[in-house]
Amino acid sequence: MTTKAKGSRAERELLHLFWKNSWGCIRVAGSGSVPLPVPDLLAGNGKKWYAIECKSIGSQSKFLYPEKVNEVIEFAKVFGAEPVLAMRFDHKGWFFLDPRMLEKTKSDNYNVTYNLCLEKGKKFEEMIK
């Protein structure tokens, strides 16, 4: 499976998780291709709104470019939502981070590890409370 297909599958999985729990959720068209700061998913339940960037990985960690992370933070601020980084690790499931708490590496990127997610991440059940 390509990285893109893996990403799309993960987005759809998370979308259906929200719907199953009575939240509304949509995939954003052109995420990653339009010249506007947009997230992958938007979810809401009438009380909380999330602007979500999704990553699905097999390994223990993932480098992220600050530009994309900042886009989600920027969009969330304008739209009126909480920015969320949704990390899916193979065989370990979903973890949700506030991208504003990420710390940059020496090379000025973000490196999101499985250990960071275990330590700081929320599980899905906490997200929909």
Added chain:
Amino acid sequence: MTTKAKGSRAERELLHLFWKNSWGCIRVAGSGSVPLPVPDLLAGNGKKWYAIECKSIGSQSKFLYPEKVNEVIEFAKVFGAEPVLAMRFDHKGWFFLDPRMLEKTKSDNYNVTYNLCLEKGKKFEEMIK
């Protein structure tokens, strides 16, 4: 131009109108094809959120199927947004209606006329106040 291309162009026009006025706005992926009740656009400014169904027409009126209108109303309720029917008439611009105030025709559809939009519709400036 096909009806679909005309619709897409109108959606993008409205999307950029929101961004130019410091609102966040996204197009929903798979609108019209996913088996979930989703709108064409979502817009928000941190205080108000709109779930928008767009129609772009050349003529004086447009028949709408209740199913699609009801989907937008249903999505808006779950997500936490105001449902909006955005009507674009060639050479006359945009009008915005609350789809919950539409009245059905004898054939159980909705018929949205230019006169109805003139009488009951809001202009874009009112929408972003």
